[in-house]
Amino acid sequence: MPKHAVEANFDGLVGPTHNYAGLSWGNVASKSNVNAVSNPKEAALQGLAKMKRLADRGYVQGVLPPHERPHIPTLKALGFTGSDKAVLAAVARENPSILAAASSASAMWTANAATVSPSADTSDHRVHFTPANLSAKFHRSIEHVVTGRVLKSIFADDAWFAHHPALPSVSHFGDEGAANHTRLCSRYGEPGVELFVYGQVAFNEQAPAPAKYPARQSLEASQAIARLHGLKDSHVVFAQQNPAAIDAGVFHNDVIAVGNANTLFYHDMAFLEEEKVLADIRSRLTGTELQAVRVSSAEVPIEDAVQSYLFNSQLLNTADGMLLAVPGECREVSSVSRYLDDLVKGDGPITSVEVFDVKQSMRNGGGPACLRLRVALSDDELKAMHHGVLLNDALYERLTTWVEAHYREELSTEDLADPMLLDEVRKALDELTGILGLGSIYDFQI
Template identity: 55%
Template structure:
């Protein structure tokens, strides 16, 4: 068995963080559409969470934001001229395009990719498949840029394999690690990979909200990552959860090591899921299934509080797991009471701590949305771009960077401001130096 740990790579919030209401089925996003955002506060909240985990002794990395507004996409659909002229044209003719191409949604790194550690893969490398995010227009442009970022952070081909996104078709709609859980006795041992899908891509989807992940995407990832069939479980997310606003499975489920923490209505066929998980884990480890009954926490409370969109962490010095939940979980009477009962019992979860990520939560993204989990051996960790690991020095530098470049307030009308484009490009240009991503990382740098 190789020694390994679970690292978290959080998406850094971009300078155009705004409330565009672009995500059908994401109730918080729809509710706050058109509100004034604070990109600076959003970035500082995200950095504070990264620092909080690093101070707990966890491996914490940073993933860069994508460039927004994304002018190359506007040029690709026929707009021409100087960047400022393009902004003026699209604002006059089709402002919705500008909203799509200004979204800072890449901050939610749980949707960046699906990751399989080397202990699980046929070739003994860590595999990444960037999500194609086919369901929503503002996120469907992220995949190739996510691939580029992962290739800069996990560059060593002897340890890492970064795939291309799956084909950009509804049959292979893929939303990344938000629909993936890995269970194992220890991080360095072969584990069980749970891939959750919301719909069969060959069957019409007639639910209240779109089911974003297809069974075919999960199967393609299993094949591409070289996962053993006997240790891979595919399960269907419940339609009730999706229609209640659980647009990704991580809104109703989270797991790590032997523990799966989930809502009663998270899965369509729980009995079949439990049977398949037990079969896959048999002889390796005993599962610890923590099911939260709807009688204690309703689906409505689970979705509004983001109880399950929390990080389940193995913290050095703690005998039991720690749940890092959003402040909204503490402010909801039902979930606060449940958390008290949970830690008072003898379950695998021994503590609940809280993170203030309100700017992200108002767009429907809790602590778990902001991070991509990557299990790494010591050798693999040493092969990661060292500049992205969170430390006090990097935290201080990034806070000063955000304070210098980010706006305190951003209204929807501000997206058309050409000065915002310049501010964003200057910020990202400096960031590539801080994170040592290369001076050709963003398209505006190459142009």
């Protein structure tokens, strides 16, 4: 008997060092906003407002904490020595790019935190988690250790939850987590089809690959995760992302496609072999028919999809259809705004569209979907997880007050060397682990 299950969304709380350092070659927004002055307070409040609106509508909404940044242990591992203050001064003088990388608040994009397979799909009927190694970018490659600690602390009971370490941190096994993974199913508690989308085949130099920008996810990484999670071949599809899309700025598949339940919303340039991908999903999906909502390049050119982040939207079940939670930028790009008006007038599965303002994150290439990690949980699993991170009115109030008290309203890359910033961050995060009831998860607490 399949169990009743819900989809919980865990959003990354934006950290106090949110800044624009231009760290992500291949991510157009990150590059074009390099050295702009950020507003960490506004960023965190925008994220919390999104979480609150969805929680208020009855969705199970969780929070994942920011990571400690600047990360002194990373700088020490690179040979900077002495007191924290001396380390910051030396790295700022010798190589400010390394300081920026060790200071990024990029853990906010929790779609890249891990790949999660619900218990209905896995061979041991537990929920499986693998933190993403994010090996394509140095600033992101340092996230998986703390991500793993956080996930273990929240999903602690090994009767229900299984945790794997990140894959070997090298480009052959480059893994970007749920941003390149979506699950199609009839209901969340039924076995589904896990669609893994990769950018390159690492061990085959002849295979198609992008020419300009890096492919962050490899087929070999996706296959390893499917093995680790105990997924049957009959419930898995591996699909190559169109290299031309990566070269147009689609650095993750969730910039060009999003799936929920039986619906796949995607752009015609998303997949290298579109027809085969759809056929593979159709032949494996049980209990429902795939609803493929295809957006053509004639309706929305790929540049407009990248600029607006149309596909980096959350696709959520409602009582009478599905809601597409889009970033505000979708209303600023005329082809996309027109498309959305027509979409809800049609008789397809997507019945409503709502706009969310996450501009601070968008300027670094992260829309509503980047900011959340989806975890389908049965009623028992939901009961078994740590509830201190689930957003309710009281937690929203506490976190808003906490942000107001600890976050700056302006941050430039020069400010990252300020030793006061490090003190502010540690004080704030120490308080946060108390608020969320997570125990010691940061290096400075251990």
